[in-house]
Amino acid sequence: MEGEDKINIIHFGLSGNPGGIETYLLKVASRIDRSKFVFSFIDTTGSNAGPCFYDEFADLGCHFYTICPRRKSISQNKKDLKKLFNENIFDVLHFHVNTLSYIEPVLIALKHGVKVVIHSRNAGTRGSFITNALHFLNKKRIEALNDTVTRVAVSELAGKWLFGDNQKFTILNNGVDTEKFHFDKNARNEVRKSLKINGDTIALGSIAAFTPAKNQQFILDVLFKMNKSDFKFKVFFVGDGYLKTGIEALAKKYSLENCVEFLGKKSNIPELMSAFDILLLPSFYEGFPNVVLEAQCCGLPCIISNYITEEVVIDKSLVCRLPINDDSRQGWVDExxxxxxxxxxxxxxxxxxxxxxxxxxxxSTKNEIERLENLYSSVVA
Known part of the structure; x- marks a missing residue:
């Protein structure tokens, strides 16, 4: 394998959708010192198109190894993983996960003498009974590995969720590209013009995938109660996902069609943040939501769920954490x-x-990358 004088890192966690892990890995891959580190990725998507950001990663010199998805064949999945670690030399497996429902790459990597970093990216799940059961069982197996693995989390909540209260782990908070997410007045004016946001309209932004954890229904419930206000409000939903159709139907049911707009997936997130006036994130759980960090960098006020770790609140003047129970909607309206x-x-x-x-x-992203590089170096030392 190329880069024998470098530290070879193979990552697990890429999917076919541009979620938090995928965005994080692209950010890291594009900024890591490539004179010292080589990145590879395990592809278990089972898609001819490959994982998310495949072309971008390939352009950065990253390698990909296709493994049979476990949903297709558990036995073939194991066979492919064993072949991968038999035929290639890696220094570190960086295992990025939201749950421990699947840990086969960790177990096989350890048997081949590869150092393992398990990285908790979330602070909860709304998975199936089987997912939750496997997570519980594998959590015990990971605990039994003791110091043979390095445990990392994006926040205190994320670490305790994945590893338990009694396990030691290192917090490696996400970083933000401060130049990219700097407030841009010209971008604000251009985007608001293109979206036809009038000067008297308060633009509420929701930047999240349409999944159960993100709780977009709560935003519509709040908007439905905002019939008496001195301001005109409009919610812009940015993102995609399998629950989007249901949220669109609910907006029609509430007769909010004129108050909401679904923008779909967007690549101009920094410009949209400059255009928005308030960010809403009523999530049931998050690891360390980068979108809140990016919003603060942009000076965008945020109203978020109190289930989200307080560690993401860098500027208290910009972030308000509120409950998301049935009785809290009026509190969101007032805020x-x-x-x-x-x-x-x-x-x-x-x-x-x-x-x-x-x-x-x-x-900043610069600080984040420095901490990650130091982590890799210490793991293989």
Whole structure:
């Protein structure tokens, strides 16, 4: 394999959809010191198109190894993994997961003398009974491995969720590209013009995949209660997913068609954040949501669920954490109105300074990559 004088890292966790893990890995792959590290990826998507961002990773010199998906054949999946580690030399398996329902790559890598980093990317699941049962059983198996694996998490909540309260783990918070997510007044004006957002409209943004964890229905419930306000509101849903059709139907049921717009997947997230006035994220659980970090970098006020770790709150003046139970919708209505008044009475140029706090507190992408490189070096030392 190429790069024998470098540290060879093989990653597991890529899917065919641009989620948090995929976006994180592309960010890391594009910024890691390629004179010291070589990245490879295990592809279990079972798709001819390959995993998400395949072309981008390939352009960065990354390698891919196709493994039979376990949903297709458990026995072939194991056989392919054994062949992979028999025929190639890797220094580290970086295992990015939301649950421990599947740990075969970890077990096989360890048998071949490969160091393993297990990286908890989330703080909960709404999976099936089987997924939850396997997670519970494999959690015990990972505990029994003791110090033979390195445990990493994006937050305290994510670490405790995956590894348990009594296991030691390192917190490696996500970082944000402060130059990319810096507030841009020109982008704000251009995007608002293209989306036909009037000057008297407060643009509420939801940037999330349509999955059970993201709880977009709650946003519509809140919007439905906002019939009396001094402001005109419109929600822009950015993202895709299998629950999107149901949310669109609910918007029609609530007669909110004129108050919501579904933009689908978008690549211009920084520009959209500059255009939006408030970010809404009523999630049931998150590991360490990058979207909230990016929003703070952009000076975009955020109203988020109190189930989301407080570790993501870097600038307390920009983030409000609220409950998401049945009795809390009015609280969200009141807070949205309060933030709208604050925005109405403030100068948008104040948002241009927000990125400095992210930099000062060590949450830039540069700091994140440095910590990851140090982690890899320490694991193989």
């Amino acid at each position: 949205i109105n309060n933030v709208a008044k604050m925005i109405h009475n403030s100068d948008a140029e104040l948002r241009e300074m927000a990125f400095r706090i992210i930099d000062e507190r060590g949450f």
